Amino acid sequence: MSDAARQWRLVRAVARHDQMAELLPEFHQQALRVSGGRVSVIIRFNPRTQTLQGTSAAGLDELGPEPWLADTSGQAAAERTWAGGSPLFFQDLSDLPTRLGASGALLVPLLSGGDRIGLLIIGGEELDRGDAVDAEVAVVGDLLSVALERAKRQRDADLQQDLRELAAELARSVSSSLHLNASLEVFCDRASRLFTADHVSVWLHDRRARTLDLAASSNAAEVANRQRLGTDDTTVPVSRVLRGIRAEVVASMHHNAPDVLVPLKGRRRALGTLELRGVRIDAGDEIDLLDRLEEVGRQLSAAIENVWLLEDVLRSRRELESTFNSLADLVFVSDSRTLRVTHANQAVATRLGRRAADLIEHPLAEFFGPDLVNWVAQLGPGGGQIATGYESREFEDPVLKGTFLFTVSPLIGRDDERIGHVIVARDVTDHARLEAERVELRDRLTQSEKLAALGQFVAGIAHELNNPLQGVIGHVELLLQSTGPGTTRFKRDLKLVFREADRAAKIVHNLLVFAGSRRITRRRLNVNHVVTKVLALRATACAAARIDVTKVLAVKLPRIAGDALLLQQAVLNIVVNAEQALASVPEPRRLEIRTRTALHGIEIRIADNGTGISAEALPRLFEPFFTTKEVGQGTGLGLAIAYGIVQEHAGELHAANRPEGGAAFTIELPSESEAVE
Structure with a gap:
């Protein structure tokens, strides 16, 4: 097969999104065929350490853990290659002759949009040279850069998916129990499987005691011992990493595989340390592993801090609700625009015979009479009389069935705008009833005294009038009986006098009855x-x-x-x-x-x-x-x-x-x- 055909097959493999494990041997073989080299090595740039780590090779027995091109000449050669953006040939560069077993080396830049991915190093004693070879090698480098960048993005996507699943599992655990340590136990068990670690532990920082306490572990025996470490002991890796900012790989005291420690950082303070013991790290995977674990640490830190904040909020909320519900007065909180209830205390629920939760989002008109609702509506946006103070009024409320002293205060938002009303209703029914009875008794007493005085006055006058009236009536009756038949007009006048005198006598009689002068026969x-x-x-x-x-x-x-x-x-x-x-x-x-x-x-x-x-x-x-x-x-x-x-x-x-x-x-x-x- 010609070199062009092989190149085309490599392009198609990259386009098909084949797995990197399958693509890397193809890249090495094509690079060696095009250049006539004997050794091909891919080294990745580690931005955290600013070093180059070997990740894949062909023609070598062992990559080794040591960085590549670590001395000044090697770093300068790498910088020149990246800056030029094309392959460069070097003779006896840095430690390459020893590590490659060849004096000549061709450095091919691996870049993605100007960002450094690493280098492809091709070593050999008699490498093919020329513009055509350099162009073909450059194509291999470009294709390798595309494949590596795509693989990185896929790993990032996989990482995000793993993190989402891990975060979702942690969130489900927290929401179901609201107990941080129990939720962290679930996290540790899941993380130990995800990162193939012997076991995973979470240490939380107690600022007051200046200690790190083992909060959760996939090893139940360790949690049972309730381990505690001092934060000032820098000889202990878990305590030392607490003050750091990057994840670290450290030699394990208990396992053949290394341990990885990740600091857990909050917005303003250190939260603790994530410890993974006995992590199996494949050659070249350390960079990606640490990146993934640092992302896990950020997610876990956010979850821990959120849970702590939630616990503080819930504790404050419980204290507030306990105080709120212990008030004997009826307390409503309503939205100022819709006049719907957003909160109500237990006294309200008891008064209405309903659950407090059932009152939320219902209009105030369901719980108050029109007088109160209209008054509160006037205090809403656009017509408010209250700025920051309060106003009180007393209403006879037909819905609450009683007399209440209502106090309305504005609920102020973060931007100092009124977002609602706090309505406090104090039942003054008994007080109002007693006050009304007092006023009524006072009025009745005043009325009785006035009528008694008037009765005495009227009785005296009535008695004085009664005697002459009786005399007038008697004499008129005698005159009517003694007059002859020829005095018709005179009799008519006498009858008129008699009727009016009799009417006056009845009025006097009624006055005497009113004054109580008549003796009651019970x-x-x-x-x-x-x-x-x-x-x-x-x-x-x-x-x-x-x-x-x-x-x-x-x-x-x-x-x-x-x-x-x-x-x-x-x-x-x-x-x-x-x-x-x-x-x-x-x-x-x-x-x-x-x-x-x-x-x-x-x-x-x-x-x-x-x-x-x-x-x-x-x-x-x-x-x-x-x-x-x-x-x-x-x-x-x-x-x-x-x-x-x-x-x-x-x-x-x-x-x-x-x-x-x-x-x-x-x-x-x-x-x-x-x-x-």
């Missing part, structure tokens, strides 16, 4: 009978006004001690007031009266679907002579009299607006036993 009675009589009295009037009356009377209602006529008057006044309120609303007009057993007695509730009570009128509703009706349509005494009658029975009368519209009056009366007490 008897044991059932309020259901009182309600029934009132509705019977007003049945015709309600039917004429097209009012639907609903009566719901409780069975087995406790008896009370009271004056049936006065209670009937009180209920009647409230019913009449409701009828008048319903007259101004369209149909359907509804009036509902219910009785039921209460905590300390009985309760009568009279409700309508009228216009309700205005906020201005509600506080003055039971004041005498206060009315919202037109002049001449009411005296303003009906509800005041009802209030006085209920008070005389040791009860309470309340008025309120109904949520669905209309007003509701509630009479609370003590039962017979409560009244006696």
Whole structure:
């Protein structure tokens, strides 16, 4: 076969991506055929040591571990060859005559994009020379450079795949247990198989104790001994390498094969040492092996540091969550743009009867009433009132079912922008209820004192008016009886005087009732009978006004001690007031009266679907002579009299607006036993 055919076959072999083990003999043979040489050696450049190491040869019995072209002349020749980019012939260069057994040597540069791969050395006593030979040898060198670079890239890809698998296995182990030492045990076992080492160990640096502790090993017996080394003892290779930056091959004290030590470096400190004992290193593979192990060391260092950081974060998170969940107040954290919950404490979950995790990513509107949600929305991007402080408001929340003091603080991001809200809700329902009861009691006391003073005043006036009125009425009656038939107009005037005097007398009577001047005759009675009589009295009037009356009377209602006529008057006044309120609303007009057993007695509730009570009128509703009706349509005494009658029975009368519209009056009366007490 011609040299051209052999060259072409070599090109095709490189193009087919044949394995280097198969290609290297072809390269050696072709180099020797083209040049007429006797010895062919491939030496690789080691960037870590700046030396040339033999990796493959033809025509030699042994490559040897010593570097090639290590003296000044050899280094200069190598530099010239790389710089020129073409083969150069040297006679008696450095130690080549001794190592090659030939005085002449042709150095062929092996380059990849200007980067040094190594040299192809062809030795012989009578090498063929000439431009044609140099050109053919250069082609062999170029093809060899391509093959070596491709093999390096393949090894790098294989390394990355091995590292990914090793890192993935370590990550799976860490994520499943979150225990570093157990995960490192898995790593050591996998690495010992990957690098064909007798066993692999990981030593971790304890900065406080200034020691290296054996954290994991593929040899379980060593871990059981809990070995510890001082970091200051530089005679121990594991401690010495801790302070280095490159992997080292050292003679083993326990195995025929050498040990390899790799420093584990974090971002700011030494993490430990990776130790591989009894590593079998083939000739020429030391460079690639150390590169791979240094990459493994970087990956392992990152994993160890990440686990330590994760442990610190998890510990801090547990402490924070423990504190967060121990708060009695309800705490929400929400996104400022979407108003969705990003975090909630255990108090929230307990209040809502749900798991805290189930609240995440749900809108605030699911957990709060509209008042709070609208307020928080105003504090979001573009409309915030809060910069770095906080704001508090009190709301009656229909979702949380209570009165809460809400405090909203901004959640500030890394760039000092507001990224969310921290909402703290303190349940002040009991406090608000007690405060409302205190205000109500104060108002009722004020009202009672005012009405008592007014009652005394009214009683005095009523008594003074009652006597002359009775005299006027009596004399008018006598005049009506004594006048003859011819005085028709006079009688008509007298009847008008009588009616107006009688009306004034009734007003005085009502004033006396309001003032409590009438003596109450207490008897044991059932309020259901009182309600029934009132509705019977007003049945015709309600039917004429097209009012639907609903009566719901409780069975087995406790008896009370009271004056049936006065209670009937009180209920009647409230019913009449409701009828008048319903007259101004369209149909359907509804009036509902219910009785039921209460905590300390009985309760009568009279409700309508009228216009309700205005906020201005509600506080003055039971004041005498206060009315919202037109002049001449009411005296303003009906509800005041009802209030006085209920008070005389040791009860309470309340008025309120109904949520669905209309007003509701509630009479609370003590039962017979409560009244006696």
